[in-house]
Amino acid sequence: MSSLLSRSFLFVPANRPERFDKAVASGAHQVILDLEDAVAPADKAAARRSVMEWSGRADAIVRVNGADSTFFAADMEMIRSAGVTRLMLPKSEPAALNRLVGSLDGPCRIIALIETVKGYAELRSIGKSGLVAQLAFGNLDFGIDSGVTETAQELDPVRLQIVLESRLAGLAPPIDGVTTSWADPVAFGAAVGRARALGFGAKLCIHPAQVKLVNEAFLPTTDELDWARRVMAAAEGGGGAAVALDGKMIDAPVIRRAEQILGSIGAT
Structure with missing residues (x-):
């Protein structure tokens, strides 16, 4: 892991443009404008407009809606119009990745979010497809899809496999999933430390309070x-x-x- 690699990826709801610049100022290495889970269906169109109008969009990652969703086509039309070149694809599976790439009109850095058992089963083909730059673990959705309740380390075998497949494919170290609580820095620090020990190089954040802890935890002691x-x-x-x-x-x-x-x- 290089210090030049991003360690913290902070989600921001794309329908909250007043938070975009604050997210950049939080110290997060990457800001993810989220069109998917954080935005209600009625607000999707407004969220796309906010991304399109933000002057900092070229330096952000945009998480689009799933390739099988009714919102995907409109998301990709905005992506092309706005000139966005960094995307995160939820529920990444080979067919979804192919549809995403087929909807682009130029080169794009893609982070494949592994959130389904099928995506996990296709890790090798996803990693070696030549379509993605990095893998990320969507632990919350994966737990729902797999029927595994993550209270401690139940999903760590999945994490380890994502790390190994990233290494095998020559990708950057993967990004660990979110930890929903930010009020307990000790528990959060333990989760980040475990992810680092497993070989992850970064973590998804859902609150600015998590950013500093993540940035520090992925550096050597x-x-x-x-x-x-x-x-x-x-x-x-x-x-x-x-x-x-x-x-x-x-x-x-x-x-x-x-x-x-x-x-x-x-x-x-």
Whole structure:
């Protein structure tokens, strides 16, 4: 994970234009203008107009409605007219992705939101399709579709598979799903830490209060940075020979891990 990669993705209802600039100012690395779940059917048209009229739309991601929904065609007409080039597709499955791409008139960075059991079963074909830049986990909808109630770590096997398939396809580290509570920073921090440990590189946020915690949690700790620097110094001092640090052998995987940690903050 590079420090240049986005770690926090903040949803904003697309029918609340007064919040758009506030979301940008929150410190979120990416702002997602949401046309889907956050917007009632009666407000969809107004939400599209708000996206179209916002001067910052070129730097935002737009989550459109599902490819099988009655709102999708109008969403894509707005996307083309507004020149939006960064999209999030809910309930991503191969057919939905193909319909999305077929509705575009130019290159677009697509985040595929995995929210269904069918999408999970097709992870490999989605990841290797050449159509998506990144995967994200829609844990709430996935729990409903799968019948699994997530009270703790019940969906972590799904998370791990999304991480592995992202790696196999050469995609950026995936984005973990939302945590609905922001009033308990300890519980939220634990959820973010677990996502990072599983190999995620970012997290979806639903409230500005979550942004700072996410941005900090996906960075290496002071102890990790100290360890990585000592590993690199020991390896350099060994001149290519096997060396030990803290009673442990330093080999190629250890050096690679240290390089990744230092690379995540742009260190050399």
